[in-house]
């Protein structure tokens with residue numbers, strides 16, 4: 077479980093997060109949604125230690141990230157897997173080298189142990205046959221799968237995904253969503269996903285946090301979201317034609 081409490085963050089005097097509190101449960105896909113520039117990525121950066129909040133705390137199963145010493149922060153970081161927007165693969169490395177990279181950097185595992193773990197993760201995302209290929213030789217959906225395999229290679233307790241569906245066709249998006257949800261449930265990971273994808277909101281939103289101009293305006297499950305009375309959330313949701321038609 078991750079708890080953020082009263083997170084405030086400003087850049088050059090402009091507050092982009094105005095006191096965000098939320099709880100993200102283990103074994104659930106927790107979505108953060110909201111319009112452009114509303115603070116989703118900054119919140120994610122505050123959670124993973126890439127941007128220090130001006131106020132507030134981030135607790136990882138009770139462990140306070142910003143009030144810990146450097147060694148504890150380092151240990152917590154190793155418990156986090158991150159799927160970056162666009163995949164962030166190394167173009168000059170093969171698929172399996174990309175997945176192995178965190179093991180090379182952060183562990184002293186033997187070559188055999190690493191090979192076994194990489195093979196397991198590639199098999200888990202259905203990419204065992206692509207191990208020797210270069211990122212330039214695989215599709216966008218496959219690249220996301222490589223990113224997921226790399227994000228789970230260290231056996232994370234917490235998984236962060238920044239727009240995992242960006243640039244994918246609807247069918248591939250659904251498959252990526254299903255894979256992230258399966259992995260979350262199978263390994264009981266606390267997963268946080270930033271998304272703009274309405275299908276994800278409806279299909280895998282165990283818990284949804286809606287941000288608007290740096291404030292949290294709504295939190296709940298996907299089954300309740302379309303019945304919301306929050307005007308900003310309604311406007312956000314029903315700018316989507318399909319949802320508008322479902323309403324009628």
Ligand SMILES: Nc1ncnc2c1ncn2[C@@H]1O[C@H](COP(=O)(O)OP(=O)(O)OP(=O)(O)O)[C@@H](O)[C@H]1O
Pocket residue numbers: 087088092110111112113114115116117118119
């Ligand atoms: N390093 C920074 N320096 C100054 N301003 C920043 C910085 N990072 C983010 N911001 C500002 O903070 C606000 C929130 O940005 P953020 O990237 O969190 O938005 P977002 O909700 O993730 O949007 P999008 O969906 O478009 O990615 C924006 O106004 C952005 O310009």
